[in-house]
Amino acid sequence: MTPSLKPKLTSMKSFLCFLLFTCNLLFLHAQVFDVEPIKVTGDNDKRISLVIMGDGYTVNELDKFITDATNFSNSMFSKSPLKEYADYFNVYAIKVPSNESGADHPGTGSTYFETNWPVPTTNVDTFFNATFDSFGNHFLLFYEVDGNYANNTEAKIINVLADNFPTYDQALILVNSPYYGGSGGTFPMASTGISSDELAIHELGHSLFDLKDEYYPGDLLAAEAVNMTHVNNINNPRWNNWIGTDNVGVYQHTCSSGNCSDWYKPNTSCKMEVLNNPFCSVCKEGIIEKIHSLASPIDAYTPNNNTVDNLTFPLDFQLNLIKPDPNTLESEWILNAVSYADNVDDVSILETDLAESTNTLTAVVHDNSPFLRVDNHDSLHVYTVTWTINYSSLGVDDIESKMNNFNISLYPNPTYSILNLKFESSTSSNLKVDIISLDGKKVKSANLSSYENTQVDIGNLSQGVYVTNFYSGNVLIASKRLVKN
Ligand SMILES: [Zn+2]
Structure with a gap:
């Protein structure tokens, strides 16, 4: 993927040169800036893209902006668990130049803060209009407040992203000011002052990871969440x-x-x-x-449909995984409903392994990180690749492949009677679930449809521990412990 829209527009221009007038309008409208990669671990469509824009950096300070963006990225990915999952992220910087350097500081915060954390009074013309003292709060550095240069800045941010990096997952604005400050919301903003990187990471906790403040955020923001x-x-x-x-x-x-x-x-x-x-x-x-939920650990796999060219035995199948560091991914390979291999990235299938007809090889991948406690947890992510191998005495006809992502939830757990079962998948529409008692008997079974809640009443089962097994086709893709009270 090209990080800047500029080459795309150029090629579009050559295709549509007869529409010269339209092209001129496009160029007039789009504000195209240089986009620099800060940290690239793989294809953008397989990664979470964090895009950093600068405010208060003049043309001559754009190199400093790249240094500041790199320092921020290094700081962010030194913090657990972002450190362990750093390879799931790409970071880019859009070099947005401002007319003047720094940020506005009107000096309208409370006297106590203005006196103890002094910031010179300034009024500068910057692209995104970063302003300290927003809503009277000395440290609240925000873009949509003061009247001097503010002009619907959020729309401006959205336009810069659309014109320069439309596939971003999260954007952040770094402000060229050495004083502590920042703000949260859709587009977190932070200065380059001491601890402002910490503030920005905290704010990304809200905007990218859906976390709540663990100080009381006020009645308006209080809501059920991962950590509230x-x-x-x-x-x-x-x-x-x-x-x-x-x-x-x-x-x-x-x-x-x-x-x-x-x-x-x-x-x-x-x-x-x-x-x-x-x-x-x-x-x-x-x-x-x-x-x-944003990025599958399966970066790529082979054979992929249409890339099968050499069907001789042994048949090689491979996963390219995005591995956390240390690697906590586990994989299981299942051939025709029988376990074939565990925790390997590739397998070689022999001719004698195959039945004469349709064979199914599935690789099931999940993350067994100690940071996750999925036993009672209400959400479980599972990723599969399934290869359908058509084999006859004449050899292998073809191999079709399909990747599926599942987000499975089961709640409440423990439960007295009603158990809610749900899975989300844009790639698979059905799952079967069996509830198994500890002596191995199937005591309940249900069919689930993607995005639909299915309720199973287990009120008549005796108290104790059960196992719920989720099957895609006839392949077991997930097991969860269930407690009946
Ligand atoms: Zn917490």
């Missing part, structure tokens, strides 16, 4: 599995006003509460689950 739960759910919060480890508990929020006593958090020292601290275990798990 309502008093009604404190006996079975989403982080139930972590309670008692890594200082995870169920802690009531505190505040000076509002309904904070209705809301609870898993930790008291998470980066979502205190900058420079690590993410708590619950937030780490949430971050990894979001990464898994």
Whole structure:
């Protein structure tokens, strides 16, 4: 993928040169800037693309912007679990030049902060209009506030992204100011001051990873989330599995006003509460689950449809995986419903392994990271590649392949009676689930359709532990422990 739209427009221009007038309009409208790769680990369509734009960098300061963006990226990917999953991300920088250097500081924050954390008063013309003292908050560096240069800046940000990197997953604005400050929201903004990188990573915790603040964020922002739960759910919060480890508990929020006593958090020292601290275990798990929902660990596989050219034995099948560091991915290879190999990236199938007719080879990949506790957790990501091998006495006719992604959820767990089963997959429409007792008997079975909730009543089963097995076709792709109360 070309990181800049410029070459695309150029080729479009050569194709559509007879539409010269239209092309001129396109060029007038689009603001095309240089896009520089900061960290590229693979194809953009297989990675999460983080795009950094600068504000308050003049043309002569764009090299400094690239250095600042690189430093930010290095800082972000030194923090667990982003460190372990760094290969799931690409980072690019759009070199947006500003007319003047720095950020606005009107000096309208509270006297206490203005005095103790002094910032010179400035009023500069910058591309995205970064302004300290937004909403009267000295450290709130935001783009949509002061009247001097603000002019619907969010629309401007969206246009720059559309014209320069339309396939971004998350964008961030780095502001060329040495003073601490930043803001969250759709497009987090942070200065290059001390700890502002920490602030930006905290804000990405909201905008990219759906985490809540673990200080009380106020009644308007309080909601059920990975790391926030309502008093009604404190006996079975989403982080139930972590309670008692890594200082995870169920802690009531505190505040000076509002309904904070209705809301609870898993930790008291998470980066979502205190900058420079690590993410708590619950937030780490949430971050990894979001990464898994945005990017498959299967980067590529062979043979892929239409690339099969040499059908001689042994037949080689290979996965290219995006491995966390250390690698926590596990794979199982299943040939005609029988386990063939475990935790290898490739297998070689012999002619004697195949039945005369249609053979099915499936590789099932999931992440067994210790950061994930999926037993009681309500979400499980599984990825498969299935090859259909048509074999007869004349040899192999053809090999068809298909990749599937599944996000499976099962809740509540434990349950007294009703069990909700659901899976999301854009690539597969059906799953079968069997509930098995510990003595190996199938006690319930149900068919699931993608994106539909299916309820199974297990009220008549005796109390204890069961295993739920999820099958795609006749291949077991996931097992989860289920507790009946
Ligand atoms: Zn946390």
